[in-house]
Amino acid sequence: MVNTQATPEQTRPAETGEGGGRPRLLLVDGHSMAFRAFYALPAEKFVNSAGQATNAIYGFTSMLVKLLREEQPTHIAVAWDRSEPTFRHEEYAEYKAGRSETPPEFPSQVGLLQELLGLIGVTSLSVPGYEADDIIATLTTRGLAEGMDVLIASGDRDTFQLVGEHCTVLYPGRSLSDLIRMTPEAVEAKYAVPPERYCDLAALVGEKSDNLPGVPGVGPKTAAKWLAKYGSLDALVAHAHEIGGKAGQNLRDHLDDVLRNQRLNRLATDVELGVDVTGMTLGHWNRDGVNLLFDNLEFASTLRDRLFAVLSEQAGDDSAEPVQDEGFSVELVDPAPGTLGDWLAAEIAAGARTGVALEWSGERGGDIIRLALAVPSGRAVCLDPTQLDPADEAALTAWLADPAYPKVLHGVKWALRALWARGWTLDGVESDTAIAAYLLEPGRRNFELATLCLRYLGRELTEHNAEGAQLTLDLEGTGDDQDTARRELALRALATVELALALDAELTRREGLDLLHNLELPLAEVLARMEDAGIAADLTYLRDLEAEFAAAVRQAVDEAHRLVGREFNLGSPKQLQQILFDELGLPKTKRIKTGYTTDADALAWLAAQTDNELPVILLRHRDQTKLRTTVEGLIKTIAEDGRIHTTFHQTVTATGRLSSAEPNLQNIPVRTDAGRRIRRAFVVGEGYEQLLTADYSQIELRIMAHLSEDEALIEAFHSGFDFHAQIASRVFRIPVDQVDGEARARIKAMNYGLAYGLSDYGLAQQLGISPKEARVLMEEYFSHFGKVRDYLEAVVVRARREGYTATILGRRRYLPDLNSDNRQRREMAERMALNAPIQGSAADIIKLAMLRVDRALRENGLASRMLLQVHDELVLEVAPGELDTVRELVVEHMSQAQQLRVPLAVSVGVGPNWHDAAH
């Protein structure tokens, strides 16, 4: 569905059917929509072999197809901006100044899009001196005069002023395919002004992207309030003198801006176009031409088929073969009780993949309430595990546990935990569509099934014949929520199995299948066990700790209030700024958006700058508050079994690391004494003897040594002596035993800095020396470790050429910004390119180690188990009598996880709690 706010019928003629009623005119803002498409689809994924970017073309065309199909316009035109200045620039030279430059992959796509529109018989318009909006406003006026219903697809809010009874704007929401229907009611609901007043509101508020400042401190709310009171901007201006408060003064001070905005916002409705709106019907289209163009762009057949289908429909051409243009065809069957085994045997040949989808009660875990299986032909079953015939249950559990029947799931870790909770097992998992998509695009934010279907199959997560199916069910009198839920889950199972196929193909091309099968999928099972296990927490101890931290917070608050002479919120950066810089007149710190920073660095600096005790108190307050909230958070997450069960996310980080959430057990304090006390709350559980921690020493630096093949670095790691001191000894040309703490610290900072893409400026900042000194230090460093510099440079060059970085195991991270014209973006991407292979390889290695450790524990019949992973550290719970075996096994498998040019050192500690298990 296009709309999210209102029904399409609002602008459609009521019950007139096709061919009757008013003509419908669709007007598209070409640049605006193409730009949205450009940013909605990853540029690096849409490039043909000639290097032409196609993401905007693809996205725009999909959107157009959807609009044609769902809105059934009788007339259509696409308006384009031109590069030369418009009358708005003449009025206001700064108009749209300060916009970041157009991405280089964009402009060439506009030409191709216009070519495509020509081929499918859609009018393209652009007029010198005017923007697309003005053309659209003009056509809207004329269309309305001709008795048409007008639809405007545009991402420019200025078009809202055109909205009316017969004119709706389709404004892109979260995604390009999610167009929000801006009817008069929707505009009024969103902005509290009628559409014809929208430009007045925009004039008051201003428009950042057009570089049109509005009245400071006046947002849509205030502006709407004023307009409601005075009726219009003109009336408001006439009464500007009587408006009180700061906002009123600001209005008077910025009246010129507002009046200028008003002139610039108003769209021209009298642009000379030379064509008549009635002639903009959808007419002849050139099938061969479109085929040739799409071949050149290397577009898959799906988009082409959909385009041809909708064009044929428009042209009343019934000869075209029907294509399934969206959705999935689910055939949900209900085997009679006791016959599930027969169905499975008949429907699912051994070796053929099945999509499996589960639904459970509650948010995390809970009981399975439904389970659906679907095969690619579309046939599916949906079962309620609690209502199963005993024979069926036996057949199902045997099938689930049989590795000869390959399965694909979306989010296998949760499924495993849910199935295990029922005492069932799952084997033969060949893909997890979320993880597969993550390996393809680790930077992706959203891995929902529906999103991936759209992205990789070009289809919505809906049933192809949903309306028909619904109708049948309703006629039979069974159309209740249960049936909908069953059909939906079957749909998910089917979508998963179809999606897995597409992801497999792509993953094969990108050499990521091995990573999926031999690393991430088996790891998901290990993580499921770790999450199920959780880590025992000492609740009494945590409560005491909380009370203690809370008391310290209260004391800091009291001291601060006494010092300042009144009460204020120490937790509010805003109030802090007010007090520190305005009232106390302390020196200004680094500028941030909202004024001056009050972060820990700045407070420490202030403490040194002045005699005022406040910064010190604030630092202590920050510290203790942070500790208190950490402890509070932990207490809240202790489960009924007295343990904390974090969730390890496997598809979140761009580099390949895991992340931990609810609660995050990867950021439990360790650096300070007070912080470390929290680690004492993580204790060994009943039935176990010790906690054991094992971590990699300097794994990232070892990886840098390995990847750079720098002999001196490699040698330093082989010698086994203090690494940083050895490097410092070389850089400063002094014997190792004369390296002092200061020199070692500098080199340590540089060692790690290099792995992060550090600049001389950044190093200077970090070490408190001048950039020049930092540069000298770096030069000296590289004179001894030249291959490191060569490696770091080569990484970026290669990533720029290939579009991605790769880890030791071939995990890729795509970095299109390496070719950005924007320096800041480009340099950011370069630092990411430097860091990703190092951080990502470390992630690969510890994941390998986890698989090996987990397998070794199980194969040796040990009861000890892994509980946590903290990037370079594993925490295990050791069963009685197993300590020596486990210690040896963990060290062996962690250090042998991957052969490198340097040894992988692992240090181990043991104790009754996480703190004491440190080493």
Add this chain to the structure above:
DNA sequence: AAATCGACGTA
């Protein structure tokens, strides 16, 4: 109620 920001904990 949800989104955003500043701040800060970890590797």
Add this chain to the structure above:
DNA sequence: CGTACGTCGATTTG
């Protein structure tokens, strides 16, 4: 003006 995260409270926006 080194990387990668998640969470909190305050604040803003809807």
